[in-house]
Structures are given as C-alpha cells and as structure tokens.
Amino acid sequence: MKKTFVISPYSKKMRNGKENPKNYPYWNEVISSLKSKNGNYVVQIGIEGEAELSGVDRFLKGNSLKELELLLKDCNTWASVDNFFQHLASSIGKRGVVVFGPSDPKIFGYQENENLLKDRKFLKPRQFDIWEKTEFNSDAFVEPQVVVEALERLSTGG
Amino acid sequence: MKNIDITVHVSTKGRYFTTLPLFLVSVAQQTLKPKYLIIYDDNTPPQDLRNHPLYQYIFGLLTSKGINWSVSFGAGKGQILNHQKALAEAKTDFLYRGDDDTVLEPNVLEVLAEQMIDGIGAVAPLVLHPNQPIYDLPRHFSHNKIEYCEDPTQLNIQWFRHPDGKVKSVDHLYSTFLYRKEAAKHGYNLNLSPVAHREESLFTYEMKHNGWELLIEPNAVVNHFRYSEGGIRGENHKKENFDHDAQLFLDKLKEWGIVLKKKHLIVLDSGLGDHLVFKKLLPKIKEKYDNLVLAICYNEVFKDEKDIEFISIHEARLAVGNIDPWNVYKYMWDRSWDRSIEEAYAEMVGV
Numbered sequence: 001m002k003k004t005f006v007i008s009p010y011s012k013k014m015r016n017g018k019e020n021p022k023n024y025p026y027w028n029e030v031i032s033s034l035k036s037k038n039g040n041y042v043v044q045i046g047i048e049g050e051a052e053l054s055g056v057d058r059f060l061k062g063n064s065l066k067e068l069e070l071l072l073k074d075c076n077t078w079a080s081v082d083n084f085f086q087h088l089a090s091s092i093g094k095r096g097v098v099v100f101g102p103s104d105p106k107i108f109g110y111q112e113n114e115n116l117l118k119d120r121k122f123l124k125p126r127q128f129d130i131w132e133k134t135e136f137n138s139d140a141f142v143e144p145q146v147v148v149e150a151l152e153r154l155s156t157g158g
Numbered sequence: 159m160k161n162i163d164i165t166v167h168v169s170t171k172g173r174y175f176t177t178l179p180l181f182l183v184s185v186a187q188q189t190l191k192p193k194y195l196i197i198y199d200d201n202t203p204p205q206d207l208r209n210h211p212l213y214q215y216i217f218g219l220l221t222s223k224g225i226n227w228s229v230s231f232g233a234g235k236g237q238i239l240n241h242q243k244a245l246a247e248a249k250t251d252f253l254y255r256g257d258d259d260t261v262l263e264p265n266v267l268e269v270l271a272e273q274m275i276d277g278i279g280a281v282a283p284l285v286l287h288p289n290q291p292i293y294d295l296p297r298h299f300s301h302n303k304i305e306y307c308e309d310p311t312q313l314n315i316q317w318f319r320h321p322d323g324k325v326k327s328v329d330h331l332y333s334t335f336l337y338r339k340e341a342a343k344h345g346y347n348l349n350l351s352p353v354a355h356r357e358e359s360l361f362t363y364e365m366k367h368n369g370w371e372l373l374i375e376p377n378a379v380v381n382h383f384r385y386s387e388g389g390i391r392g393e394n395h396k397k398e399n400f401d402h403d404a405q406l407f408l409d410k411l412k413e414w415g416i417v418l419k420k421k422h423l424i425v426l427d428s429g430l431g432d433h434l435v436f437k438k439l440l441p442k443i444k445e446k447y448d449n450l451v452l453a454i455c456y457n458e459v460f461k462d463e464k465d466i467e468f469i470s471i472h473e474a475r476l477a478v479g480n481i482d483p484w485n486v487y488k489y490m491w492d493r494s495w496d497r498s499i500e501e502a503y504a505e506m507v508g509v
Contacts, residue, residue: 012429064458065458065459083431084429084430084431084434086431087430087431087434087435088434090434090438091434091437091438104496106496106498107490107496107497107498107499108498109498126491128487128488128490128491128495129491
C-alpha cells in the first residue's frame with residue numbers, strides 16, 4: 001500500500017557556512033529506497049535556500065507550524081535529523097524517526113520516537129557548546145537501510 | 159504658547175565648571191523663559207560665582223533674557239532641604255526642579271507648560287542619556303505604575319523614546335519635572351537621608367495620592383549627562399543611606415495601601431525547537447506565575463496564547479541587562495546535565 005512520508009532533512013544553517021554536523025548525509029539513498037517500494041509518496045519540508053533531495057515528490061518550503069502540523073497528522077510517519085521537527089511532532093503526539101549523529105538523543109530526543117544513534121562514541125563531548133565548533137562527520141550516522149527499516153516499522157504501526 | 163510663571167530651582171555641588179554651566183545656559187535658551195531661577199549652592203566652601211568670568215557671561219545671559227536669577231546657599235545637607243526651601247521661597251505657582259547635570263532642549267518648559275491644565279500636579283519630560291544608544295519604549299513597560307516600582311523589569315519610562323509621541327498618565331515621576339505648588343503642599347519627605355533615594359517617587363506619588371494627575375510628555379526632552387564627578391549626594395553616597403531610604407519608601411507605600419506587583423519574565427533566546435519544548439511546559443508555568451512576560455524569537459509558536467505579554471529579546475536585554483539566567487544551554491552545561499532538555503527547562507523555570 002502506498003504510504004506518505006514527511007522528511008525534514010536539515011538542521012539550521014551554521015554561522016560559519018559549514019555543513020551542520022547534525023545533518024544526515026544519506027537522505028537521497030533513503031528516499032530512493034522508499035520510492036522503490038509501493039510507489040511511496042515522499043514530502044520534503046524545509047525553508048528557502050535548502051537543497052532539494054533527489055526523488056522527493058514535493059518540496060514544501062516556508063510552511064507555517066499549523067500547516068506542518070496538518071501535514072504530520074496526514075502522513076504515515078516522518079523522519080528528521082535533530083531539529084525542530086521532532087519537537088513539533090511530539091507536541092501533537094505523532095511518532096517518527098530521528099537520525100542522530102553527534103547530539104545525544106537522551107537529552108534532545110523523545111522516547112516515543114525511533115531515535116537512531118550509530119554509536120555514543122560519536123557524540124560531541126560538550127553537548128551544550130555551539131555547533132560551529134564541531135566538524136561534520138559522515139561516519140557518525142547509521143546506514144540508510146536502518147532509517148528505511150525504522151520508517152517502515154513505524155508506518156505499519158510497529 | 160501657554161504663558162505661566164515658572165521658578166526653576168536647582169541644587170548643585172562640585173559642578174561649578176562641568177555640567178552646571180550647561181544646565182544654566184539651556185535654561186536661558188528656553189522658548190518659554192522662566193520668571194525666576196534659584197541656584198541652591200551646596201558647595202563647601204561656596205564660591206562667589208559673580209566673580210568668575212564664565213559666570214559673568216552666564217548670569218549676564220540670564221539677565222538679558224529677563225530671567226531673575228539668584229544664588230542661595232544650602233546647608234550642605236543634601237538636595238531635599240534645598241527643594242523644600244525652593245517650595246517655600248518660590249513666588250510663582252509653578253516650579254521646575256532641575257538637575258545640575260542635565261541639559262534641556264530649548265522647548266522643554268514650553269511643551270511641559272502646555273500640559274499644565276487644571277487637575278495636573280506635575281508634568282515630566284523624557285530624561286535621555288545621549289552617551290549611549292537611546293531606545294524606543296518597550297511595549298511591556300507599565301508606564302510608571304506605582305505597584306510595579308520595585309520590579310526590576312519595569313524601568314522608568316522617561317529613559318526611553320516614545321514613538322507614539324503621546325502624553326502618558328503615570329503614578330510617579332523621576333528626576334526633573336514641572337509641578338504645581340498647590341499640588342506640593344505635602345512637601346518633600348524630610349526624613350529621607352541626604353542621598354534622598356526615591357525622593358522624586360515619594361514626592362510625586364503623594365501628589366497622585368492626593369488626587370492630582372501626573373503626566374509624562376515625551377515631546378519634551380532633557381539630556382542627562384549623569385556626570386560622575388561632583389553631585390549633590392557627594393560623600394553621603396553610602397549603602398546605609400540608600401537602604402534607609404528604600405525602607406522608608408516601602409513603608410510609605412504600605413501606608414498608602416499599595417500592593418507591590420512584579421511581572422515574571424522568562425527569556426527564550428534560542429531556536430525554534432527550544433521554543434516548542436518550552437511551550438509544552440507553558441500550562442504549568444501559567445499556573446505558577448501571574449503577570450507572565452515572555453521574551454521570544456519565534457512569535458508563531460505562541461500565537462494562540464492569551465494572558466501573556468510577549469516582547470523581543472532586545473526589549474528583555476533593555477529591561478534586565480543580562481539574560482544568561484534564562485539560557486537553558488548554560489543551565490545544562492553548568493550542571494553537566496544528562497536528562498532531557500524539557501526537564502532542564504522545567505527545573506530552570508521552577509515548575
């Protein structure tokens with residue numbers, strides 16, 4: 001059965017112009033895998049200036065929080081990095097998948113979500129320091145298949 | 159122009175050759191000239207300023223403008239006695255109490271006098287500090303309501319520009335103002351220490367208490383040079399004097415039946431996600447705190463909220479200076495926090 005997934009793929013842009021270390025590097029692979037099965041529908045949300053992921057059906061930019069809440073309610077499930085979206089979803093009780101890298105899901109995540117952390121050894125030592133001091137490291141993240149499986153689990157009520 | 163007779167009085171100490179001349183010249187240049195100017199000289203020993211070339215020019219200027227000036231020697235016991243003396247000695251129905259480190263814009267007396275209609279006890283100008291940025295009046299300020307006079311987030315509104323340009327009815331005034339002798343029959347509180355902390359609030363609120371209206375006219379601007387040298391408080395500038403006066407002030411408020419209030423400020427100088435986390439706690443926070451003021455970055459998160467005043471981070475900084483006490487990341491850092499950010503917010507704001 002065709003399902004709708006909402007993806008919020010980026011964390012806030014950093015002041016030094018570098019890649020935010022919380023950004024997940026394998027979204028394109030995740031979307032490709034989701035799209036290959038049952039013709040799933042994938043919606044990317046974000047803001048003006050953010051790159052569109054390849055293969056998404058829609059890229060919604062600059063939506064209000066109310067609009068995003070409606071989107072969340074209508075979708076099967078959602079995925080994001082450690083950004084505002086998990087907090088918005090939590091406020092309306094919608095479970096989803098959060099891909100963590102250097103930030104700690106015990107502090108910034110919600111137990112009801114599927115918090116995907118590859119290894120605690122990749123957490124930044126000073127969790128509350130500014131992100132500009134942390135370098136992006138693609139090794140800190142789980143493989144795309146792990147994200148896809150988590151999304152499928154949640155979308156089937158698992 | 160409303161033509162009323164005004165006596166300007168000023169107490170001075172240690173500022174003969176710094177800010178006092180600036181004040182006097184600004185009085186001479188008023189578009190509505192005062193009839194009298196009395197300088198209460200608290201210097202020990204005082205100088206005969208008539209012998210100094212600079213003051214020969216200044217006094218000559220005042221005379222040429224039709225202002226009857228005089229110098230009276232204070233007892234060196236602080237400004238309260240001098241202000242009280244001015245009340246007793248003034249021959250006019252209206253007095254302007256000046257500060258010896260202020261400079262009046264030329265229209266101050268004229269603009270204040272325009273507001274001096276029946277029932278008005280005193281009218282004050284803005285008192286701005288041009289050595290630093292001058293900001294617009296924050297929206298959440300209580301317009302000098304007496305019940306908020308001990309709330310550190312509610313600064314005196316005379317220190318800000320008022321973009322609306324509207325005259326405001328207030329409960330008490332600060333620093334410098336035009337007042338009606340009849341409204342000041344109660345006089346200055348002579349029980350205050352020589353530093354006379356809170357004396358303007360006591361003096362003007364008592365007018366209000368007695369049925370007179372007090373106004374702030376933002377189209378009149380006095381520049382306060384807040385000069386560090388000299389000053390009428392001088393060597394009396396001691397903590398015990400301030401403590402004494404603060405207690406006297408609180409006792410008087412109690413006597414007048416004033417119940418003090420405070421606004422509860424919380425500052426969210428943080429990201430959208432942090433705002434959303436905080437919002438979950440809002441029902442508990444509203445239950446615990448009345449008069450809630452939230453300084454926020456993302457209005458949209460709270461747009462359906464009622465009974466809360468929202469201000470900007472800039473306004474919060476104006477009101478309290480340091481906003482670090484509300485930095486949840488600092489809070490967590492300082493405590494080597496390892497629980498959720500929601501729990502950190504809850505503990506930080508006390509819910």
